[in-house]
Amino acid sequence: MGNTQQRQIVLDVIRESKGHLTAEEIFIRANKKRPNISLSTIYRNLGLLVEQGKILSISAPDQPTYFDHNVTPHHHLVCKSCGKLEDICDPKINVNDLVPKDYKVISTSLIITCICKHCQS
Amino acid sequence: MGNTQQRQIVLDVIRESKGHLTAEEIFIRANKKRPNISLSTIYRNLGLLVEQGKILSISAPDQPTYFDHNVTPHHHLVCKSCGKLEDICDPKINVNDLVPKDYKVISTSLIITCICKHCQS
DNA sequence: CTAATTATTAGGAATTATTCCTAAAAAGTC
DNA sequence: GACTTTTTAGGAATAATTCCTAATAATTAG
Secondary structure, X not given: OOOOHHHXXXXXXXXXXXXXXXXXXHHHHHHHHOOOOOHHHHHHHHHHHHHOOOOEEEOOOOOOOEEEOOOOOOEEEEEOOOOOEEXXXXXXXXXXXXXXXXXXXXXXXXXXXXXXXXXXX | OOOOHHHHHHHHHHHXXXXXXXXXXXXXXXXXXXXXXXXXXXXXHXXXXXXXXXXXXEOOOOOOXXXXXXXXXXXXXXXXXXXXXXXXXXXXOOHHHHOOOOOEEEEEEEEEEEEOOHHHO
16 A cells, blocks of 8 residues: 555655656656656656645646645746746635535646746846 | 738637637637638637637646637636536636735636536436 | 738648556565 | 566657748738
């Protein structure tokens, strides 16, 4: 029932990073810890870890999928220009109120596309 | 400054559909109105129309990008199992409050992944 | 209106992100 | 320790999207 070495490495890489990583970045970092780990192993385990609720996947428009170690409810701000992804932690918005009763919520994703301060100049 | 024929057809196809279409579906429908229109023309014009705020693009996890004729603020419910995409029109949530002042908001996207009634059985 | 300039197109190649396949290795079970 | 199940590496395949190029269409200037 424990994680395989490879699965643990994927999880470690994500948790060690404070930010948000793409599958490709995770692959590169995991490869340093365990050469020959394969990209399909990365993808398979990312899928499993998301399923298990241990990580979060973030799909923003025109961006590759990012993976996030932070699984507590929060939202995201993505800069359309440089792609930088930032967290917004604000419990004010309770998304569940919006969902009809006969639907079972799996996850929610609020992404705000913007131009960040740096890219406005 | 007017739309080219091709661009107008892309817009028409989206507006004529009440639902949400993928680029591929738009391509098939546009091709009926104008054979030989090319897929890259579809993509280029979808990009432009999104830029101009005439349509909306929706990126949900594990789904192709959908395009929406409805540009008034609303949210989306996507079924993880069958992929069906539905609108939620509810103004209760005001996302802009969450954004730091020095960021310029381009668009917001709230997507709730769920299992729809039909897929729960 | 016609020539020059600019934008857009079709078609296909290329790229990117992701999934699928298979035989070998590892892990878990009895 | 043999059997069963799961996972792996590696690469091929697929899907979605972007890029490239020469030809065409639209716009502007004269």
